[in-house]
Amino acid sequence: MxxxxxxxxxxxxxxxxxxxxxxxxxxxxxxxxxxxxxxxIIHYVLEPEPGTYRPDSRRVCEQLDLCTCTLVNKQFYAVAYPLLWREPVLKFNLTQLQRMIDYLATKESPMEHYVRKLDLDNITCNDTELLRLMTHIPHLETLSIANRNDEHFPPMTSRSLQHLPHHCSHLTSLTLSHIHLSKATICAIGQHCHQLTELVFSITTGLQDDFLSALSNCPLQRIRICRTDESILTEKLVMDMTRFQDLTELDLSILEPSGLIMKIANNLQQKNKTAVVPCWPRLKVLKLECCDDIDDATFICFIKTHPHLEFLRLDGANLTNASLDAMAVSLRGLRKVLFNRVNGISAGGVRRWIQNCQGLAFVMFRHCNQIVKRDVLETCKDLPRGSLILKKHDIFKIRHAQETGNVHG
Known part of the structure; x- marks a missing residue:
């Protein structure tokens, strides 16, 4: 039986x-x-409610939900536990980090293989603890370090940061905010981080115009530099940028004339007359401030050799409707455009551009003096003169009105 x-x-x-x-x-x-x-199931637990803001980093509430999942049974534990350690959330105080480091150092089966993403600041971490931590997270891929403006907490410095690349050589994304970067730190990044594809420097000091040359061994695809105290946008820096052929995003929010980016790219293209070889053949996102030295001729020449642009933001460029017409021809995949203080374009030029640029999904104009919102679309919300925000349904209305010949203004 x-x-x-x-x-x-x-x-x-x-x-x-x-x-x-x-x-x-x-x-x-x-x-x-x-x-x-x-x-x-666990992915659903971590998903935010519809309509809520989802930050780039995991939130404390999501971390607590994962902790709860590990308590259901052994099977839930086996799946949720690695996810819990993949992106530890440190949002309370230095004591929490110290406990985490002790745990990493004493476990027989260390969790260091799971830790792939960290978001640190000088409230939760200092130089001493960062030096202790980095030896236990060799598989870290994404790291963000920021110094908060709080006089009660000393800033993290290059005393610890210059040793980070040696221990965390698998980094693919590095964000440093409000930090003074020494030459030794930059050189260490270039020497050890040969998988680094994303680099973000925000309000950093100590940068020189040759810092990118020290990173030539990094396969950078995204470069963002925001609000540096030094003047770094020189011919040397731009020429170093052109070495990164896999670049897909370039974001320079710096208070220096940005036209040098396009001018050098155009000059290099003219020198190579045998074939059309753009500086950045995969460039999809371009964001530049202080574009007063960019005119129609410079801009049109640049976009002709960079046809894969999907997101474009320019502040203060001296462009006219001729540039809009050229964008409709050269940038077939353009999805999102933000123009600020671009005063040479008119409502008629905008309507014609939207009609011919079929991929557009979002457009924003701010302080563009010639634009009157109701001359572009009668049903636009009441915005100050020179301001205009168009989403998918607005763009559809403009195209439909032009196709039927019912165009206002």
């Missing part, structure tokens, strides 16, 4: 017990969910 029961229930994960009187007791065990289903 026992053999028959075992054969019958061999796939049911049940326990079979035969008592002395011949009674057979079958105790079924709950079957495990497939890990794929379990992963989807």
């Amino acid at each position: 026992k053999d028959y029961a075992e054969e019958l229930l061999q796939h049911e994960r049940s326990t079979i017990q035969v008592k002395p009187d011949g009674t057979v007791i079958i105790t079924p065990h709950p079957q495990q969910l497939p890990n794929e289903i379990l992963a989807r």
Whole structure:
């Protein structure tokens, strides 16, 4: 009887017990969910509610939800635990980080293999603790370090940062904010981080115009430099930028004339007359401030050789409707445009551009003096003169009005 029961229930994960009187007791065990289903459940737990803001980093509430998942059963624990350690949230105080480091250092099966993303600031971390931490997270991929403006907490410095690349050589994304960068730190990044694809410097000091040359071994795809105290946008820096052929995003929010970017790119293109070889053949996102030295000729020449642009933001460029017409021809994949203080374009030019640039999904104009919103679209919300925001449904209305000949203004 026992053999028959075992054969019958061999796939049911049940326990079979035969008592002395011949009674057979079958105790079924709950079957495990497939890990794929379990992963989807946990992914759903981590998803924010519709309409809520989702920051780039995990939030404390999401971390607590993951902790709860690890307590359900062994199977949930096996799936949720690595995710819990993949992106630890440190938002309370230095003590929390110290406990985490102690845990990483003393566990027989260290969790250092799971940690891939960290967001640190000088409230939760200092130079001493960062030096301790970096030796236990060799597989870290994404790191953000910021010094908060709080006099009670000393800033993190290059005393620790210059040793970080040696221990965390697998970094693919590095963001440094409000930090003074020494030459030794920059050189260490270039020497060890040969997988680094994203680099963000925000309100940093110590940068020189040759810092990109020290990073020539990094396969950078995204470069963002915001609000530096030094004047760094020189011919040397731009020429160093052109070495990164895989660049897809260039964002320079610096208070220096940015036209040098396009002018050098155009000059290099003119020198190579045998073939059309753009400086950045994969460039999709371009954001530049202080574009007063960019005119129609410079801009049109640049976009002709960079046809893959999808997101464009320019502040203060001296462009006219001729540039809008050229964008409709050269930038077929353009999706999002933000223009600020571009005073040479008119409402008529905008309507014609929207009609011909079929991929557009979002447009914003701010302080563009010639633009009157109702001359572009009658149903636009009441905005100050020179300001205009168009989303998908607005763009559709403009195209429909032009196709039917019912154009206002």
